Each structure stands twice: as C-alpha cells, then as structure tokens.
Amino acid sequence: MLKKVLIANRGEIACRIIRTCHRLGVATVAVYSDADRDALHVALAGEAVHIGPSPASESYLSGDRIIEAAFCAGADAIHPGYGFLSENPDFAEAVTAAGLRFIGPSGAAIRAMGLKDAAKVLMEQAGVPVVPGYHGTDQNPDFLLSEAERIGFPVLIKARAGGGGKGMRRVESAVAFRDALASARREALAAFGDASCLIEKYITHPRHIEIQVFGDDHGNVVHLFERDCSLQRRHQKVIEEAPAPGMPEDMRRVMGEAAVKAAEAIGYSGAGTVEFIADSSEGLKPDRFWFMEMNTRLQVEHPVTEAITGVDLVEWQLRVTSGEPLPKRQDELSIDGWAFEARLYAEDAERGFLPAIGMLAHLDLPEDLARIDSGVRAGDRISPFYDPMIAKVITHGPDRATALSRLSTALAEVRATGVATNASFLRRLANEPDFAEGNPDTGLIERHLAELTMAHPALSEVVALAALSLSGALEPAAPNDPWARLPGFRLWSEAADFVTLDHRGHHVAVSFSRRGEGAYAATVDGRDIDLHLGRSGDAYLTETDGRKHRLHAIRGDRDVTVFKGGESWHFSLVDPLAGDQEEAGAGDRIVAPMPGLVKLLRAAVGADVSRGETLAVMEAMKMELALSAPRDGRIAEVLVAEGEQVLEAAVLLVLEPPPETDHG
Structure with a gap:
C-alpha cells in the first residue's frame, strides 16, 4: 500500500480522498492557493504545501509546482481528483517520469480518450456503437455548417477536448449555427486551450x-x-x-x-x-x-x-x-x-x-x-x-x-x-x-x-417572523427589566412596533404588538394576522388561522433568512431615514454581476442597440455570462476592453436614450 499521497486538488473531492486515506492509514498532503489558505481540505490533511496565487492557472494547474510539493513533503504518489490536471496526459507522464506514482490511468490512455474525435474513431474500431456525426480535423466554419446540414438539425457542437459541458452548444437551425460555434470555441479555448469542435446528431429523447x-x-x-x-x-x-x-x-x-x-x-x-x-x-x-x-x-x-x-x-x-x-x-x-x-x-x-x-x-x-x-x-x-x-x-x-x-x-x-x-x-x-x-x-x-x-411568495407568518427577528422582539429580555413584565404597555395608545423589510427589492411594511407570552397581533402589507410563536429545538413553531408551521430563522446583523419546507426567503431591514440611494441613470448602466473576465464586447460608442441584444460576454466561475441591453438605446460610453479583468458591480457600458426620429 502507498505510504503518503499528495492530493493535487481542492474542495470536496480533496476532503473525500483524505478521509479514505485516513481510514487506510495512508498519510496525506494537501496543496493550497492563496484563496484556500484556511480551507477545509487543508485542515483535514496531515500536512499542506502552498503552491501559488488564487487563480487556478497559477496554482492548481501548475504541474511543476505540484510535483515539487510532492517531493518537498516526501509523498510517493499523487492523486489528481477530478478537474484541473486529472485528465492531462502530460502531467500524468511528468509525475511518472519524476519517480512518483500517478493515481490514475497512464498518460497514453488519457491521451487516447482525451480528444473526442480520435476517441470515437478508436471506439468504432473496437466495435463500440458511436453517435452519428463529424469527428474530423477540418474546422472551417462553412465546412462544419455543411456537415451539420448533412447530419440534420438539431445538432450538438462539442469541444474535442475536455468535458463538463464546456464548449457544448445545442443548435436548432443553420441560422443559429455560426454564433453557437463561435461561443463554443471561445469557451473551449478558455477551458482546455483547444478551440476545435466536433458535430454530432442531437438525440431528441x-x-x-x-x-x-x-x-x-x-x-x-x-x-x-x-x-x-x-x-x-x-x-x-x-x-x-x-x-x-x-x-x-x-x-x-x-x-x-x-x-x-x-x-x-x-x-x-x-x-x-x-x-x-x-x-x-x-x-x-x-x-x-x-x-x-x-x-x-x-x-x-x-x-x-x-x-x-x-x-x-x-x-x-x-x-x-x-x-x-x-x-x-x-x-x-x-x-x-x-x-x-x-x-x-x-x-x-x-x-x-x-x-x-x-x-x-x-x-x-x-x-x-x-x-x-x-x-x-x-x-x-x-x-x-x-x-x-x-x-x-x-x-x-x-x-x-x-x-x-x-x-x-x-x-x-x-x-x-x-x-x-x-x-x-x-x-x-x-x-x-x-x-x-x-x-x-x-x-x-x-x-x-x-x-x-419561480419565486414563491412568502406566507404572512414567514414575513411576520422575519420582522419579529429583525426588530429584536425575539431576543431574551434583560434580567430584572421592569418593562419585560408589562407586555404591550404604551401611554395613551396601543403598543405597536413598525419595521419595513426588503425582499428582493420589494419593500414590505409590518407592524406588530405583543398580546401575551408568544402571542402577537401583526399586520403584514395591510393583512391582519394573529400569530402564536413557540420553539422546538432550533426551530420556531408558528400557528396562524388554525395551521401550524415549522420554520427556521437565521439572523445576520441587519438581515434574516427564513426557511420553511425546503424554501427560503431573505429579508433585510430598511432604514426609513436612508431614502432612495439609487443614483439617477443607474438603470442605463450594464454592470458586472460578479468578478470575471470580459471575453467579448459587441458594442461601440454611438451604436444603436435593442432591448435584449447581447452587448458583452463575461467569463466567471467556469461559465459564460451574456449581458444584454435593458432597453432600446445608444451606447454612450464603453468603459472596459476585451480581455480585461473586472470586479463585481464594475460599470462596463453606459446607455443613453436613442435619438428622437425627425418626423419632419
């Protein structure tokens, strides 16, 4: 049995491999990037070696650094997990050439199956049934379109390298083929360093x-x-x-x-x-x-x-x-x-x-x-x-x-x-x-x-529980607080508390008053309810209109998430004095929904665009995100360039109203 294994991966697969190694008495070595310094797989392993900055290309995809880490830790084998270098034949061969054992197939076997077109030819020779399609080397878009038409739509464009659905597009007609091919090639090149694609018949069921x-x-x-x-x-x-x-x-x-x-x-x-x-x-x-x-x-x-x-x-x-x-x-x-x-x-x-x-x-x-x-x-x-x-x-x-x-x-x-x-x-x-x-x-x-x-609407008791939680009404009273013995007390008027909640951009007004131990009268967006609230372990038991529900409320500083029956609703507390902070014209800005790379820009200053038209394509977290025009308009500013890395909420493009048509 192996003595010490380095896991050249991260996340759940690294943790899963470590647990089996521990059960078998095999020592483990984790590797980690800057972003993973405090990750769970690092904590579980017997020891860990830092291999570089956060981007995978500079850490988990660096075969030389991983092999060096294995030597540094005295490992006798490397387990690649899945993703990253797990299906890289050059890495498998480099591990073997370094005198270490690669926990996986040989580089030759990986190479034989790594390119889908060559693999299909090999399988046909071995008598394994293969999907009809084009698996050759000609990558001319006109030729590939003609092959798609020969096979018959719908077809599936597939990257010849890699897997995981990257570089794959279903195409229903010849009209959509070229754009789909270009998109598949970009994604394949980014994921596998190979933009080549093959065409297959799409099976309808x-x-x-x-x-x-x-x-x-x-x-x-x-x-x-x-x-x-x-x-x-x-x-x-x-x-x-x-x-x-x-x-x-x-x-x-x-x-x-x-x-x-x-x-x-x-x-x-x-x-x-x-x-x-x-x-x-x-x-x-x-x-x-x-x-x-x-x-x-x-x-x-x-x-x-x-x-x-x-x-x-x-x-x-x-x-x-x-x-x-x-x-x-x-x-x-x-x-x-x-x-x-x-x-x-x-x-x-x-x-x-x-x-x-x-x-x-x-x-x-x-x-x-x-x-x-x-x-x-x-x-x-x-x-x-x-x-x-x-x-x-x-x-x-x-x-x-x-x-x-x-x-x-x-x-x-x-x-x-x-x-x-x-x-x-x-x-x-x-x-x-x-x-x-x-x-x-x-x-x-x-x-x-x-x-x-679809977004399921929150029941009134869900909203009421969120309001009670964020108002502090569910917090235990301070010991010996005389006001705690006077629930609902208010001079000259009935006691009531008011909060405004935000749920996905919609404001909900809630008022409530305490009627006794665990009993509240509440008004949720104009609807009156009587709410009885109890506890069962870490859950709340609510009763309204003769029906009981089991809910969980997890509170943050100014927000709370309520869970019920597999659904969840997130609420934040609205400051009534803050007003509307949204800047004028914010709806005319196309912004990055998350950090990522600007892969494609389809807009130039002065260009007229239509609502829904794709203006930019970003790559983030292993996927392409198409950003479209929120309305008809004209491009007023382009604030980024293709290939630029941007932060979340960065403004990419700015729209202005289209010019008014001169009707004479």
Missing part, C-alpha cells in the same frame, strides 16, 4: 447513461453498473442516480460489455467512466445507445455507484496504484438498492443560476439524513476563482421511491446564509412528477424551468 469501469495492471477490467445523469442544465449534471430507471437487464449487460470493451481497447488501469447517449423515445433498448466519451478519472457522481455496490472507489484506486489486482471479479459485483446525488451549489436559480460569491455565514447540512461530501464550513468564503460547489447530498434506499424521498427530505433541511444556494431548486426537481415517476431525460429541466425556479 436522450438519456445520459454512463458505466463505471475499473481496470488494473494485471489485465483485469470490470464494470460497476450504470448511473443515469440525464437531469442536466446546459449540459451540466444536476441530480444523478444509480441504477438507471427502466433499464432492462439485457441492455445493462450489453452496455456493461461495451464499456469494458472500450477500456480494454486502450489497456486501461484505474477508475474511469464510459458515457453513452441512449434514445428513450420507445423506452430503453439494447440497440439504441451510442458512445459519447470516456472520462479517464474519478467522476463527481461516483458516490452513487459506491452506495449501490458497497465499494470505496478511492480505496480501489489506491490499491490498484500500489500494484494490487482488482479486489473483486465481475461476478462478485451486484446492485443493492438505489442511490441519488444532488449537487448543492452557491448559485441563485431565480436569477438565471448566477453563481454566488461571499462568505457562508451559516451552514447546516443534513448529515443525519444523507451522506454529505463537502469541502466548506460556515465562515468559509465562496471564491470567484473556483467551481461554486458547496456539497453533494447523497441518499440510498432499498428502492428508488425510498431513496428519492430521502433526498427530498434531506434537501429540505439544508440551511445556508451569506450566499444564495440552489437547495430549493434541487428539492423541487426531486419532487417533479416526471422525474419522480422514473422518466428523466436531458430536456426535463428546460421544459419545467419556470416552475422549478
């Missing part, structure tokens, strides 16, 4: 099903069954499950054999995932699936495979890298129950899934209800430099309905403040009828996006 494979250095390869990753948004996985619903046994066998064949074709050793696209228009059938790509690393969603097989995949990685054969043969592996994984992100689903940055002021994760893989704690900062994942919530049960119910229950107990999260979106998705009935597909989220992301 697609299911994204992948097979976990594992090989060793003794020529053994097994599969650990399938995962269904069809619940996606913009080609990014959201909720994964294992096994796949509706999977016939003959198709499971054929897909497993195809995945093993793919791994054997490149002499694969270590953990890998073979991804397939299946046409579910007539149900899953063994002759209606095709190879998409192979990920030559551990996957983000690997815990669902661990849950249904009882296998620790990181332990297998360590054993295989140590030279041991696979711990189990194919006939010793079986499926036990069902598992789900939901990816909890710092992002605001109601604002187009805009990534959120800032400090996690409060964080409750349901560790008593689910397996939680996380790399952050309360008090940590969500940085603009890396993926904004907070945690993975994983549940397991004897059957699909039980495991899914447990997932919904666990997501309802997630409570985070300081940054927005997608917890409510995930719980709504877990309860979506088509998904609950076992009918997922890659277009499900898009079809139901409005109801999955």
Whole structure:
C-alpha cells in the first residue's frame, strides 16, 4: 500500500480522498492557493504545501509546482481528483517520469480518450456503437455548417477536448449555427486551450447513461453498473442516480460489455467512466445507445455507484496504484438498492443560476439524513476563482421511491446564509412528477424551468417572523427589566412596533404588538394576522388561522433568512431615514454581476442597440455570462476592453436614450 499521497486538488473531492486515506492509514498532503489558505481540505490533511496565487492557472494547474510539493513533503504518489490536471496526459507522464506514482490511468490512455474525435474513431474500431456525426480535423466554419446540414438539425457542437459541458452548444437551425460555434470555441479555448469542435446528431429523447469501469495492471477490467445523469442544465449534471430507471437487464449487460470493451481497447488501469447517449423515445433498448466519451478519472457522481455496490472507489484506486489486482471479479459485483446525488451549489436559480460569491455565514447540512461530501464550513468564503460547489447530498434506499424521498427530505433541511444556494431548486426537481415517476431525460429541466425556479411568495407568518427577528422582539429580555413584565404597555395608545423589510427589492411594511407570552397581533402589507410563536429545538413553531408551521430563522446583523419546507426567503431591514440611494441613470448602466473576465464586447460608442441584444460576454466561475441591453438605446460610453479583468458591480457600458426620429 502507498505510504503518503499528495492530493493535487481542492474542495470536496480533496476532503473525500483524505478521509479514505485516513481510514487506510495512508498519510496525506494537501496543496493550497492563496484563496484556500484556511480551507477545509487543508485542515483535514496531515500536512499542506502552498503552491501559488488564487487563480487556478497559477496554482492548481501548475504541474511543476505540484510535483515539487510532492517531493518537498516526501509523498510517493499523487492523486489528481477530478478537474484541473486529472485528465492531462502530460502531467500524468511528468509525475511518472519524476519517480512518483500517478493515481490514475497512464498518460497514453488519457491521451487516447482525451480528444473526442480520435476517441470515437478508436471506439468504432473496437466495435463500440458511436453517435452519428463529424469527428474530423477540418474546422472551417462553412465546412462544419455543411456537415451539420448533412447530419440534420438539431445538432450538438462539442469541444474535442475536455468535458463538463464546456464548449457544448445545442443548435436548432443553420441560422443559429455560426454564433453557437463561435461561443463554443471561445469557451473551449478558455477551458482546455483547444478551440476545435466536433458535430454530432442531437438525440431528441436522450438519456445520459454512463458505466463505471475499473481496470488494473494485471489485465483485469470490470464494470460497476450504470448511473443515469440525464437531469442536466446546459449540459451540466444536476441530480444523478444509480441504477438507471427502466433499464432492462439485457441492455445493462450489453452496455456493461461495451464499456469494458472500450477500456480494454486502450489497456486501461484505474477508475474511469464510459458515457453513452441512449434514445428513450420507445423506452430503453439494447440497440439504441451510442458512445459519447470516456472520462479517464474519478467522476463527481461516483458516490452513487459506491452506495449501490458497497465499494470505496478511492480505496480501489489506491490499491490498484500500489500494484494490487482488482479486489473483486465481475461476478462478485451486484446492485443493492438505489442511490441519488444532488449537487448543492452557491448559485441563485431565480436569477438565471448566477453563481454566488461571499462568505457562508451559516451552514447546516443534513448529515443525519444523507451522506454529505463537502469541502466548506460556515465562515468559509465562496471564491470567484473556483467551481461554486458547496456539497453533494447523497441518499440510498432499498428502492428508488425510498431513496428519492430521502433526498427530498434531506434537501429540505439544508440551511445556508451569506450566499444564495440552489437547495430549493434541487428539492423541487426531486419532487417533479416526471422525474419522480422514473422518466428523466436531458430536456426535463428546460421544459419545467419556470416552475422549478419561480419565486414563491412568502406566507404572512414567514414575513411576520422575519420582522419579529429583525426588530429584536425575539431576543431574551434583560434580567430584572421592569418593562419585560408589562407586555404591550404604551401611554395613551396601543403598543405597536413598525419595521419595513426588503425582499428582493420589494419593500414590505409590518407592524406588530405583543398580546401575551408568544402571542402577537401583526399586520403584514395591510393583512391582519394573529400569530402564536413557540420553539422546538432550533426551530420556531408558528400557528396562524388554525395551521401550524415549522420554520427556521437565521439572523445576520441587519438581515434574516427564513426557511420553511425546503424554501427560503431573505429579508433585510430598511432604514426609513436612508431614502432612495439609487443614483439617477443607474438603470442605463450594464454592470458586472460578479468578478470575471470580459471575453467579448459587441458594442461601440454611438451604436444603436435593442432591448435584449447581447452587448458583452463575461467569463466567471467556469461559465459564460451574456449581458444584454435593458432597453432600446445608444451606447454612450464603453468603459472596459476585451480581455480585461473586472470586479463585481464594475460599470462596463453606459446607455443613453436613442435619438428622437425627425418626423419632419
């Protein structure tokens, strides 16, 4: 067994690898950037080495610094996790050349599967079914458009390098093809250093099903069954499950054999995932699936495979890298129950899934209800430099309905403040009828996006509880305070307190008076309610109109977030003396919603623009953000240049009214 492992990664995957190493008695070394100096993975590891500034390109993507750190710490192996350098064949070979062990496949195997076009040719030669498309080297836009027309729309543009949905665009018509290709190329170049793309037929009723494979250095390869990753948004996985619903046994066998064949074709050793696209228009059938790509690393969603097989995949990685054969043969592996994984992100689903940055002021994760893989704690900062994942919530049960119910229950107990999260979106998705009935597909989220992301109005008791909290009425009274024995006392008038709350830019007026122990009369935006308030552990129990509700209120200095049944509402206290501070003309400014890089400017001073027209494209937190004109107008000022790094709220462009038309 290996003696000391350096984890060349960060966040939840670094923490997850460290925990398995600790269980096996393997010493661990973490690496960290400036932004991660106080991160959880640094605290969990036996020791840690600083590798550079916050940008990933200067730290976690610096192979030389990571290898140097391994030598400095006396490690004998490097685990790349996923992302960053995990699928970089040059890094894998550099680790080996330095006399260290790379916990993953060989550089040759990574290289064989790293370029999707070459991988598809290899798979065709190995007898693995491949999606119809163009996988050649000609990157002329006119030629690619002609190939798309030959294949037939809709088509999928895919970056030939990398993964994770980067550089991928669905195109419905020839008219939209060129813009989509240009956007995919920009994103691919930024993410992988390679702008080349391939074109594939888009399957209209697609299911994204992948097979976990594992090989060793003794020529053994097994599969650990399938995962269904069809619940996606913009080609990014959201909720994964294992096994796949509706999977016939003959198709499971054929897909497993195809995945093993793919791994054997490149002499694969270590953990890998073979991804397939299946046409579910007539149900899953063994002759209606095709190879998409192979990920030559551990996957983000690997815990669902661990849950249904009882296998620790990181332990297998360590054993295989140590030279041991696979711990189990194919006939010793079986499926036990069902598992789900939901990816909890710092992002605001109601604002187009805009990534959120800032400090996690409060964080409750349901560790008593689910397996939680996380790399952050309360008090940590969500940085603009890396993926904004907070945690993975994983549940397991004897059957699909039980495991899914447990997932919904666990997501309802997630409570985070300081940054927005997608917890409510995930719980709504877990309860979506088509998904609950076992009918997922890659277009499900898009079809139901409005109801999955709509802002739910706050109940009157939610607003009243927020007002009571922010007014200080729920704070314990000072000992021996004589006024505490006179609830509701006021000379010449009925006692009442007044507060104005802000909820997503809307002001809500609340007044309330105390009627006794835990009893209040309140007026919320003109509606009178009687509220009875009690406590149950860390929760508030409210009763209004003969109905009781269980709520949590997490208060900051001048704000409070109220949680109820998986939904949340954030309120801040409005200072009635502050007035309207918004500057005149602020609505004419196009500002950066978060720190990032200005990738593209489509506006020049004096140009006339229309409402909704894209004026700039920013890259932030691994995604492109299109910024559009809020109204018709003319560009008055351009305050940034392409390639410029900007801060949150920086003004990029300024509009002025369009010139009045001379009607003579």
